[in-house]
Amino acid sequence: MINRRKTRPVYVGNVKIGGDAPVIVQSMTDTKTHDIEATLNQINRLYEAGCEIIRVAAPTEKDAEALPEIVKRSPIPVIADIHFSPRIAFLALESGIHGIRLNPGNINNKGKIKEILQECKKKNIAVRLGVNSGSLEERLLEKYGYPSGEALAESALYWSEFFESVGFTNFKVSIKGSDVLQNIQANQIFAEKTDIPLHIGITEAGPAGKGSIKSAVGLGILLYMGIGDTIRVSLTADPVEEVKVAYQILQSLGLRRKGIEIISCPTCGRIEVNLPEVVKKVEEKLEGEDLPIKVAIMGCVVNAIGEAREADIGLACGNKSAILFKKGQPLKRVSEEEMVDQLLEEIQKMKEEENGRA
Ligand code: SF4
CATH class of the missing domain: 3.20.20.20 (Dihydropteroate synthase-like)
Structure with missing residues (x-):
C-alpha cells in the first residue's frame, strides 16, 4: 500500500x-x-x-x-x-x-x-x-x-x-x-x-x-x-x-483503476498459439471498455494457471487451444480460432452482471 x-x-x-x-x-x-x-x-x-x-x-x-x-x-x-x-x-x-x-x-x-x-x-x-x-x-x-x-x-x-x-x-x-x-x-x-x-x-x-x-x-x-x-x-x-x-x-501502482487491465506473457519457445495476435485482437475489442477487471492471456501452462486464477477472467493457452478461466475456475476448453470470441462473450456477461448490480 x-x-x-x-x-x-x-x-x-x-x-x-x-x-x-x-x-x-x-x-x-x-x-x-x-x-x-x-x-x-x-x-x-x-x-x-x-x-x-x-x-x-x-x-x-x-x-x-x-x-x-x-x-x-x-x-x-x-x-x-x-x-x-x-x-x-x-x-x-x-x-x-x-x-x-x-x-x-x-x-x-x-x-x-x-x-x-x-x-x-x-x-x-x-x-x-x-x-x-x-x-x-x-x-x-x-x-x-x-x-x-x-x-x-x-x-x-x-x-x-x-x-x-x-x-x-x-x-x-x-x-x-x-x-x-x-x-x-x-x-x-x-x-x-x-x-x-x-x-x-x-x-x-x-x-x-x-x-x-x-x-x-x-x-x-x-x-x-x-x-x-x-x-x-x-x-x-x-x-x-x-x-x-x-x-x-x-x-x-494501484492508485486508480480505469478500464480493463490485460496481463499477458512475453511469449517464448514454449508457445503453441499466436498469442500476440490474440492479445492484439482482445485489446482492440476492449478499447474504451470501462469494466474494472483483470484479463490474463498466458501462452502456456507454466505461469498460466496461477495468473489466470489471480485474474477475473483469463485464457491459459496450450496446443492450438486454451482453457478459459473465470474467477479462478476453468470454464471450458476453447480452440485457437474461437478463443477471442469466447473470452469476449464471457466479459460481456460480466458487464451485464455488473450493470444489473448497479
Ligand atoms: S507463460 Fe509460457 S509461453 Fe508465456 S512466456 Fe511464460 S513460459 Fe513462455
Missing part, C-alpha cells in the same frame, strides 16, 4: 485535488484556443478517455476571448495557462474559468501577482503555481549555477509563502523539469516542508514511447513515495495518449 502524503484540499471547479481525493488526471489541449470548435472537440475526446481537468493555452487576447464559450461547453473544469502577461490573466479571470496556471517567475511583478490573486480569491478561482526549470528566477540561477532540484524547490517555497502572505491559499504547486532526478528531488524537498497539494509531471518528456517510459519512471517514483495529488503526462503526441499513459501509471 502507498501512504499518500497528507495535503490540504483545493477545488478546481467541482474537482477536488488533495485531501482524500484520488490522484486526478489532467491534460492540455494542443489546438489553437481561439479555434473554439477544435478545442472543444479535443476536450470532449480527452473527457471520453478519462481526463478530469483540462488546461488550455491563452497566449493572446484572442485566445482569452474564446474562454467563456469553452468554459460554458466543456464537460470538465478548465484551467487557463497564462505566461508573462497579467493583462491576459485578468481577461481570463472574467471568463468563468475554473483555474489559472501562473509561473510567478515569468511575471516577476509581486504587485501584479497580488492583484491577480485577490481577483482569484474574490471569484473562487484556483491557481496552479508553476515553477519550471526553463523559467527559474535569475537570483536562483546565480545562487545554484543551474536549475537544480534545490533551486526549483526554493523557488516553489518562496512563491508559496508569498501567496500565503497575501492571504491566498486556494492553490496547488507544480515543480517541473525535464530531468527525472531533478524533478524527484525538487518535489521531495517541497513535499517535506508543506501540505500544499502537488501537481506532478515530467515536462517535455518527449515522443510517446520514450516519453511514456520517462514519465512512468519519474512519476512512478514520486507516487510511490506518496507524492502527487494530480498528474499530467507530457508527450509530443495526441493528448489522449497522455491520459491513457497517466491511467496506466496510476493503475500499475
